[in-house]
Amino acid sequence: MLRTERHARILEHVSAKGGVDVHELSRLLNVSGATVRRDLQHLSRLHLLRRTHGGAVVGSIGLEVPVQHRAERRRPEKQAIARAAAALVPEGAVVGMTGGTTVTEVARLLAGRGPVTIVTNAVNIAAELVLHRDVNLVVIGGNARTASYELVGPIAEKTLADHHTDMTFLGVDGISAAHGCTTHDQLEAATDRAFAAGSGRTVVVADHSKIGKVTFAKICPLTDIHHLVTDDGAPRDQLARIADAGVPVTVVESR
Known part of the structure; x- marks a missing residue:
């Protein structure tokens, strides 16, 4: 799975549920927890979600996934x-x-x-x-x-x-x-x-x-x-x- 596609899936999943943990995303994406943590850190720097201890949260109505992350989804x-x-x-x-x-x-x-x-x-x-x-x-x-x-x-x-x-x-x-x-x-x-x-x-x-x-x-x-x-x-x-x-x-x- 491409990194951009993985980021899109993370954003959509977090948006739909309001919050997720690293282990859940690791199972969903079939990648390591370390990869998920790096992805969450990157998306947090872009202000697309907020990191929490062990996961991430975001308001489901307020999140807009940028078009570059949606193109292949x-x-x-x-x-x-x-x-x-x-x-x-x-x-x-x-x-x-x-x-x-x-x-x-x-x-x-x-x-x-x-x-x-x-x-x-x-x-x-x-x-x-x-x-x-x-x-x-x-x-x-x-x-x-x-x-x-x-x-x-x-x-x-x-x-x-x-x-x-x-x-x-x-x-x-x-x-x-x-x-x-x-x-x-x-x-x-x-x-x-x-x-x-x-x-x-x-x-x-x-x-x-x-x-x-x-x-x-x-x-x-x-x-x-x-x-x-x-x-x-x-x-x-x-x-x-x-x-x-x-x-x-x-x-x-x-x-």
Whole structure:
């Protein structure tokens, strides 16, 4: 297992449980306790968790796993979601794209498919698409967030208010029937909300770990969402509640 993947699993596990000990992580990751301690020390220096005697703790709502630690996690699921999501885009469409690892997979597919206009605030997506001749790329400015590689804030929102997209692919940190779509950062939530407000159709792409989850800042209620694409690892009861709230749900096979 790569070190970055190991760190991602540690952060997700600590986030889900609120706290773990070294022995538990050692069994989970199949590595030595010394390796786990080094990993926890590294993540503590990055202020991603707080070391305790024999383990680590963190607030489950407050933790945001940086995008570089998430890129390889559940990649087969994200690629399967992206294939289904990209199939929803007609040729020549104007497509909004927020940040997120699953949205990035959608962007890669659209870039290789034919003429499309992509409006994004994600600098990593922009960097991948800028040399594709069939992509008319529009990059939204704003304040850079290192955790998500997104440009957010009043500049981004003002630019989005002056433009319209046929559809937007929205990356979220959580989606539930009770709380709608949520993310970790208030500025990011407001910018995501501006993407949705200026779009004819908003599609959430989220792997199963996001379904039923609630994080700090609310992006929008489910009434603002036109479609959810997720994978077959998602909790069925949560998907049923989202569908009952009026959101069409597409569930893809991840294997």
